Amino acid sequence: MSITTATRLENIQEYYFSRKLKEIEKMNQEGADVLNLGIGNPDLPPSDQTLATTESALRNQNGHGYQSYRGIPELRQAFADWYKRYYNVVIDPETEILPLMGSKEGIFHISMAFLDPGDEVLVPDPGYPTYTSVTKLVGGSVIPYELNEENNWFPNFEQLEKSDLSKVKIMWVNYPHMPTGTRPSLQLFKDIVDFGKRNDILICHDNPYSFILNDHPYSIMEVENAKEVVLELNSLSKSHNMAGWRVGMMTGSPSHITSVMKVLSNIQSGMFLSVQKGAVQALSNPPDWYKQINKVYESRRKKAWEILDLLGCSYEKDQSGLFIWARLPENQKSSIDFVDELLNKAHVFITPGAIFGNQGKPYIRISLCSKIDLLEKAKNRIKKHS
Numbered sequence: 001m002s003i004t005t006a007t008r009l010e011n012i013q014e015y016y017f018s019r020k021l022k023e024i025e026k027m028n029q030e031g032a033d034v035l036n037l038g039i040g041n042p043d044l045p046p047s048d049q050t051l052a053t054t055e056s057a058l059r060n061q062n063g064h065g066y067q068s069y070r071g072i073p074e075l076r077q078a079f080a081d082w083y084k085r086y087y088n089v090v091i092d093p094e095t096e097i098l099p100l101m102g103s104k105e106g107i108f109h110i111s112m113a114f115l116d117p118g119d120e121v122l123v124p125d126p127g128y129p130t131y132t133s134v135t136k137l138v139g140g141s142v143i144p145y146e147l148n149e150e151n152n153w154f155p156n157f158e159q160l161e162k163s164d165l166s167k168v169k170i171m172w173v174n175y176p177h178m179p180t181g182t183r184p185s186l187q188l189f190k191d192i193v194d195f196g197k198r199n200d201i202l203i204c205h206d207n208p209y210s211f212i213l214n215d216h217p218y219s220i221m222e223v224e225n226a227k228e229v230v231l232e233l234n235s236l237s238k239s240h241n242m243a244g245w246r247v248g249m250m251t252g253s254p255s256h257i258t259s260v261m262k263v264l265s266n267i268q269s270g271m272f273l274s275v276q277k278g279a280v281q282a283l284s285n286p287p288d289w290y291k292q293i294n295k296v297y298e299s300r301r302k303k304a305w306e307i308l309d310l311l312g313c314s315y316e317k318d319q320s321g322l323f324i325w326a327r328l329p330e331n332q333k334s335s336i337d338f339v340d341e342l343l344n345k346a347h348v349f350i351t352p353g354a355i356f357g358n359q360g361k362p363y364i365r366i367s368l369c370s371k372i373d374l375l376e377k378a379k380n381r382i383k384k385h386s
């Protein structure tokens with residue numbers, strides 16, 4: 001007997017990292033000891049107060065049941081206070097915030113809520129692969145929009161408006177941009193919002209990296225009346241070292257939030273209370289907490305630059321986020337082959353830029369989520385094998 005899968009699976013593959021990690025695991029079982037500089041999974045802990053609050057909430061006898069789909073009021077208030085404090089954006093915690101189990105979940109809910117089969121979605125190339133796979137899963141058509149070094153990895157709106165945008169329903173944007181580390185400007189955000197308004201496109205801004213190696217966190221919601229056409233996702237995964245906790249949020253107009261709630265409330269059943277309490281505490285971390293984390297990333301970044309120098313790559317030094325994006329030396333084969341060769345020869349894994357789209361082909365991405373000793377070890381191995 002053979003049970004066939006849905007046709008929607010024909011257009012997508014298992015997530016690249018899910019496949020690659022299996023390969024690395026197999027190599028390790030055979031004794032390779034691969035050094036993984038690929039994945040943006042913060043290794044540093046959340047603040048002590050976050051852990052203490054979560055631990056004591058765990059003892060609350062009433063804390064083990066289902067929770068509200070909208071999160072506890074304290075969490076929505078904490079998100080609103082965080083937006084006011086760091087982005088100077090006022091959000092109504094009652095109607096304009098929806099806590100999520102990570103922003104990845106939000107990408108799916110938004111797509112389910114707003115896309116019909118055949119609707120088109122503008123997706124950055126290079127960009128986070130989930131925008132593409134989720135669009136395909138819900139039957140939408142992906143229209144990649146090109147980002148390149150010459151245009152500072154900003155969208156070219158003039159070029160975009162030369163094409164037929166009548167079927168485009170959503171545009172995904174993400175600054176600081178993953179994988180290139182490009183920071184936004186307020187003008188960029190204004191241009192994006194104007195583009196959305198002119199063309200009746202829902203702008204979905206994914207903003208998980210604004211606190212990492214970035215002195216001035218920006219939100220697209222700083223643009224006046226942005227929420228008419230914008231939904232912004234945010235997350236504690238990278239900003240608070242809480243990737244495994246699965247805490248994120250969405251902000252936007254009450255009507256957009258209500259539409260997304262229709263999907264979310266049919267899919268999940270609220271977030272564990274202790275996690276929500278811990279998140280409330282994390283969101284009140286003082287500015288110094290972020291500074292101290294960034295100091296660690298700054299020192300790791302220097303070591304990552306040394307690795308990239310050794311590999312003959314070129315890169316910008318003022319990137320934000322958890323990664324360094326670097327161009328391979330001229331005449332290199334594809335980044336997929338480059339990375340596989342490095343993995344097989346030196347047992348060091350770095351992410352190939354090609355997995356982020358066509359524009360990423362001549363690039364690689366190093367993660368700053370490894371301790372300095374491990375980065376040093378990787379550097380020495382690469383030196384030995386070069």
Ligand SMILES: Cc1ncc(COP(=O)(O)O)c(C=O)c1O
Binds near residue numbers: 102105128208
């Ligand atoms: C651009 C981008 N968006 C979203 C996510 C997912 O974050 P979360 O842990 O909040 O689901 C990631 C994680 O790597 C990311 O790089």
